[in-house]
Ligand code: AMP
């Protein structure tokens with residue numbers, strides 16, 4: 001059993017993971033590096049303490065020292081950047097047990113061209129796409145296609161590398177931006193992809209290299225504006241599960257998407273131990289993959305984890321050891337609906353103001369959960385804003401109306417200047 005866990009990362013996703021891991025039976029302490037000021041908490045009845053350590057996610061040597069100092073038995077890596085940079089490989093080479101793929105597997109997210117080729121070879125339903133390495137090549141594809149595609153930078157671009165073009169001029173501008181260096185090396189190659197229509201869902205699997213378990217599906221809300229308008233963000237809210245996906249739909253995704261990709265990774269000698277996140281559109285011809293991520297979604301994680309019952313730490317450790325078959329099962333809890341609403345700072349997803357004081361007039365009896373992301377402490381120890389997405393409020397209920405009511409009520413108790421919230425999260429599943 002993992003007694004001392006180290007979480008790498010500092011966002012709302014990591015706060016929710018630390019929260020769930022601290023509640024897993026047998027866990028004594030959860031450390032988060034570097035973490036944020038909102039996630040720290042003492043041990044309580046039913047939960048281990050959560051503490052932060054000022055070690056950056058790209059400081060491999062510092063993380064290894066921290067693991068020794070704190071007798072860490074399991075490391076869980078949250079964000080994609082350290083995974084793509086090979087942190088999991090580095091830690092494993094020092095004998096640590098790690099949940100998170102190595103740099104080879106993280107290419108599923110870190111290279112859209114690599115992932116596209118792998119999907120095509122594995123026969124996984126994915127949007128038709130063209131890989132291009134120059135502006136001339138890209139314009140040729142555009143003109144041959146005759147309709148605006150989705151333009152995607154190959155590499156990691158902090159969620160900004162994708163343009164869903166409405167016109168050919170927009171598509172050309174996106175191509176020009178990428179080849180002019182807007183995304184650095186991440187934009188040296190592009191995928192031009194057929195634009196698909198249909199609701200978008202996020203399905204996450206916990207993998208042990210050979211086998212996997214699916215988590216309840218979620219739906220994210222990527223746009224900043226009400227009615228799904230305006231620029232894309234990291235995600236302004238989510239709900240889980242997705243009522244229009246039946247158990248047999250998930251079974252179908254398992255056999256047509258997840259298992260073939262895991263097998264294709266194995267064929268390439270890649271032992272994928274971590275989250276495989278498939279972003280899919282439910283098109284008229286069935287679920288079609290538009291992207292893979294190599295980590296938990298944010299804010300999907302914040303709304304999916306509170307739905308689970310069971311020992312998450314034991315399951316992640318079993319994945320990290322390649323022994324998922326021996327793990328206890330995770331089940332879905334009695335309150336079947338989970339709602340997550342993000343509060344951002346003014347200006348998000350553009351440049352934001354920082355340093356606004358955060359006050360919370362709620363109490364332990366308010367219900368729901370608050371997971372902090374872009375926050376820090378003032379010199380006098382008060383919580384203040386320190387980033388784009390500031391926090392996520394999560395509510396549970398017997399239905400989505402109840403769950404969203406709890407999430408929005410709890411969010412209403414938290415105050416800071418410039419608080420930016422979409423009031424229509426979950427419009428697909430709410431009746432009021
Ligand atoms: P990604 O970074 O790949 O998740 O893309 C960002 C967003 O662009 C997705 O969440 C979708 O809403 C949208 N998108 C990506 N690919 C497609 C596609 N082929 N058709 C329509 N929309 C897409």
Ligand code: GLY
Nearest residue numbers: 234235297298299
């Ligand atoms: N919420 C989308 C993502 O984590 O990529």
